[in-house]
Amino acid sequence: MNLFRSEAHIDNWLGGRTPGATITVRRLCDLAHDWWGDRLDPEWQPHTREQNQAILDDLGLTGELWRLA
Amino acid sequence: MEQADVELRNATYSMFVELGRAPTAADVGNRLRLGRTDVVAGWRRLHDSHALVLNQHTDEIRMANPFSAVPTAYRVSAGGRSWYANCAWDAIGICAALHVDGMIESSCPDCGEAISLHVVDALPNDEALFFHCLVPASRWWDDIVFT
Numbered sequence: 044m045n046l047f048r049s050e051a052h053i054d055n056w057l058g059g060r061t062p063g064a065t066i067t068v069r070r071l072c073d074l075a076h077d078w079w080g081d082r083l084d085p086e087w088q089p090h091t092r093e094q095n096q097a098i099l100d101d102l103g104l105t106g107e108l109w110r111l112a
Numbered sequence: 113m114e115q116a117d118v119e120l121r122n123a124t125y126s127m128f129v130e131l132g133r134a135p136t137a138a139d140v141g142n143r144l145r146l147g148r149t150d151v152v153a154g155w156r157r158l159h160d161s162h163a164l165v166l167n168q169h170t171d172e173i174r175m176a177n178p179f180s181a182v183p184t185a186y187r188v189s190a191g192g193r194s195w196y197a198n199c200a201w202d203a204i205g206i207c208a209a210l211h212v213d214g215m216i217e218s219s220c221p222d223c224g225e226a227i228s229l230h231v232v233d234a235l236p237n238d239e240a241l242f243f244h245c246l247v248p249a250s251r252w253w254d255d256i257v258f259t
Contacts, residue, residue, distance in 0.1 A: 044198075044199035044200055044201050044202075044243070044244070044245050044246075044247075044259065045185075045199065045200050045218075045221045045243070045244055046200040046216075046218055046220070046227055046229065046241050046242070046243055047220050047221065047222060047241065047242050047243075047244060048220045048222070048223065048225060048227065048240070048241065048242075049240065049241075049242060050242050052220055052221075052222035052223060052242075053222070053242060053244045055222050055223075056221050056222035056244075060246075062244070062246075063244060063245045063246040063247065063248070064244070064245045065242055065243065065244050065245075066242070066243050066245075067239065067241075067242060067243070068229065068236045068238065068239060068240075068241040068242065068243060069235070069236055069239050070243075071200065071201060071204060071236075071243040072204055072231060072234060072235055072236050073234075074201065075178075075201055075202075075204035075205040075207075075208045076204075076205075076208040076234050078201070078205060078208075079177075079178050079202070079204075079205030079206075079208040079209045080208045080209065080211070081209075082125065082177075082178065082205070082208075082209040083125055083126070083129065083209045083210065085122065087118070087121075087122060088113075088118065089113050089118075089161065089163060099249070107248070108245065108248045108249060109249050110248070110249055110250055111249045111250060111252075112250055
């Protein structure tokens with residue numbers, strides 16, 4: 044799960060391997076804040092798989108790669 | 113998850129932030145007045161429920177996601193402190209978890225050129241960058257260190 048300078052750099056890095064999913068860093072920021080934002084809250088409770096899937100779905104990350112189960 | 117394990121998990125995370133490194137079982141035991149055996153037993157339950165990741169050989173913390181206990185390619189400076197993150201997602205996640213702006217220092221895995229990303233008000237300062245996730249979500253926990 045890495046950051047790259049451009050999509051061309053991802054293609055070069057993959058070197059023919061099957062690609063996963065590519066998103067913009069802006070979208071990654073949205074994902075990181077929705078996913079990790081409560082991680083240090085004193086009232087933290089574990090997320091269910093359904094809650095985590097909803098975070099992905101709500102951000103439009105709905106392809107097969109983003110299915111948690 | 114039992115409430116006692118939630119409290120153990122929360123203390124572990126709090127100390128990770130305070131210390132700038134993973135707390136040892138002794139650190140957390142002193143905080144919660146628990147013996148090392150009880151801390152490690154709780155950590156193993158938290159590991160099994162994916163609430164943190166243990167080094168299976170030493171029973172010490174390997175990941176308290178998004179924080180990494182070991183040096184990685186993602187260094188995060190935020191709120192006057194710094195930590196390592198497990199990946200790019202986690203690096204921004206440290207800023208998110210702390211609710212502060214931050215700077216992520218890394219390098220492009222393809223060309224090696226340095227990447228410095230500032231996250232300000234939950235937004236990136238360089239929108240030309242891209243994130244790639246190679247492993248399908250259904251397999252992230254098959255080998256979370258690789259993921």
